[in-house]
Amino acid sequence: xxxxxxxxxxxxxxxxxxxxxxxxxxxxxxxxxxxxxxxxxxxxxxxxxxxxxxxxxxxxxxxxxxxxxxxxxxxxxxxxxxxxxxxxxxxxxxxxxxxxxxxxxxxxxxxxxxxxxxxxxxxxxxxxxxxxxxxxxxxxxxxxxxxxxxxxxxxxxxxxxxxxxxxxxxxxxxxxxxxxxxxxxxxxxxxxxxxxxxxxxxxxxxxxxxxxxxxxxxxxxxxxxxxxxxxxxxxxxxxxx
Ligand code: PEP
Numbered sequence: 520x521x522x523x524x525x526x527x528x529x530x531x532x533x534x535x536x537x538x539x540x541x542x543x544x545x546x547x548x549x550x551x552x553x554x555x556x557x558x559x560x561x562x563x564x565x566x567x568x569x570x571x572x573x574x575x576x577x578x579x580x581x582x583x584x585x586x587x588x589x590x591x592x593x594x595x596x597x598x599x600x601x602x603x604x605x606x607x608x609x610x611x612x613x614x615x616x617x618x619x620x621x622x623x624x625x626x627x628x629x630x631x632x633x634x635x636x637x638x639x640x641x642x643x644x645x646x647x648x649x650x651x652x653x654x655x656x657x658x659x660x661x662x663x664x665x666x667x668x669x670x671x672x673x674x675x676x677x678x679x680x681x682x683x684x685x686x687x688x689x690x691x692x693x694x695x696x697x698x699x700x701x702x703x704x705x706x707x708x709x710x711x712x713x714x715x716x717x718x719x720x721x722x723x724x725x726x727x728x729x730x731x732x733x734x735x736x737x738x739x740x741x742x743x744x745x746x747x748x749x750x751x752x753x754x755x756x757x758x759x760x
Contacts, residue, residue, distance in 0.1 A: 521730050521757035522675060522716060522737025524551040524636060525744030526576065526604065533558060537565050542747050544569040548754055551602055551636070556590055563599025574602030574636065577610060580623030592631035602674055603628045606638040606658065608681045618661050625665060634674035636716070636739070637662065639702070643682035651680070652701050659705050673713040676702060677739040683719025685741060690719055692728045692735075699734035723752035730760035 527536070536558045543550060549570035554562050556575065563573050575598075579589035595603060605624050610616045616624075628635050639658035641651040655678060662670065678698050680690050690698075695717045702715055717729050718739030729735055737757065743749040 520549070521735075521760050522551065522714060523548075523750070523754045523757045524553065524574075524675070524677070524716060524718075524737065524739045525750055526553045526607070526718075526739055526741045527555065527558075527745060528576065528609070528741060529555050530745055531555075531558065533561055536562055539745075539747055539750075540565040540571070543571055543750070546751065548751070550750070550754055553602070553604055559595070559598040559600060567599075572602055573600050574604060575600050575633075576604050576607065578603045578605065578624050578628050578633070580620060580627050582627065592627045592633050596631050596633060601634055602636060603633045604636050604638060604677075606661075608638065608640050608679055608684055611638075612642070612681060622661050622664050625661070626669060629665070629669040629672040632672075634672055636675045636677055637673055638677045638679050638718070638739070640679040640681050640684070640719070646680065646682065651698060655698055655702060656705055659702060659709075662706075662709055662711065667710070670709060670711050673711050675714050675716050675737065676706065676711075677716040677718050678702060679718035679739060685720070687720050689721060689725050689729070690717065692732050695729055696732040696734055699732065703734050721753060723749050723756070726753040726756040727760060730757055 551572045553574045575595045639655045641654040645654045699715045714736030716737040716739045721738045721740045722743045
């Protein structure tokens with residue numbers, strides 16, 4: 520079965536998030552939902568008893584304490600999360616998050632029992648310079664610093680080319696497969712058997728072709744996950760792939 524992960528980013532209000540989550544539950548869907556922090560407890564309640572999983576979009580590297588505005592892994596677990604995104608490009612590029620910080624986040628999340636969706640992806644300039652594989656390989660290298668029990672907490676690795684996120688321009692299925700094949704081999708060397716997701720302007724009309732690539736085990740969807748019809752169409756494509 521292919522994975523469909525919905526990154527709602529800083530979108531939706533309580534009412535619209537609950538409507539979306541309730542419809543997905545009523546359909547018996549098994550997507551992974553990543554609402555923003557304040558929506559987590561309400562969505563957790565709405566999806567209780569379903570096959571839907573709840574995740575957060577970010578996590579503090581600290582355990583607790585005086586870190587205004589941050590949210591700890593323990594608080595996320597308390598709020599009903601079983602998953603967390605680490606290394607999303609909007610954190611890497613919008614907030615300057617790099618290897619040392621991401622490693623601390625990975626370790627904190629794993630210590631609290633949160634499963635991780637670790638994101639990697641190259642910028643347009645890096646792709647144009649022929650460095651897509653090198654950059655994504657280096658980003659994946661952060662996982663080398665995890666011990667065996669922490670590596671077991673990697674639920675998925677998402678390849679999200681920065682130039683494809685929110686731009687309407689998705690990687691071609693061939694481009695996605697090419698990078699995924701390299702990441703698959705690198706993950707094997709690390710002893711990590713996590714599935715690889717593709718993210719970046721996934722829509723109902725391109726999901727099927729992306730999802731039928733041999734190393735694409737699922738998709739991480741931003742914009743198209745905010746609307747029930749389009750998320751359901753992508754999930755249907757994932758079930759048929
Ligand atoms: C994302 O942010 O994870 C993402 C893939 O966004 P979009 O689908 O909107 O490109």
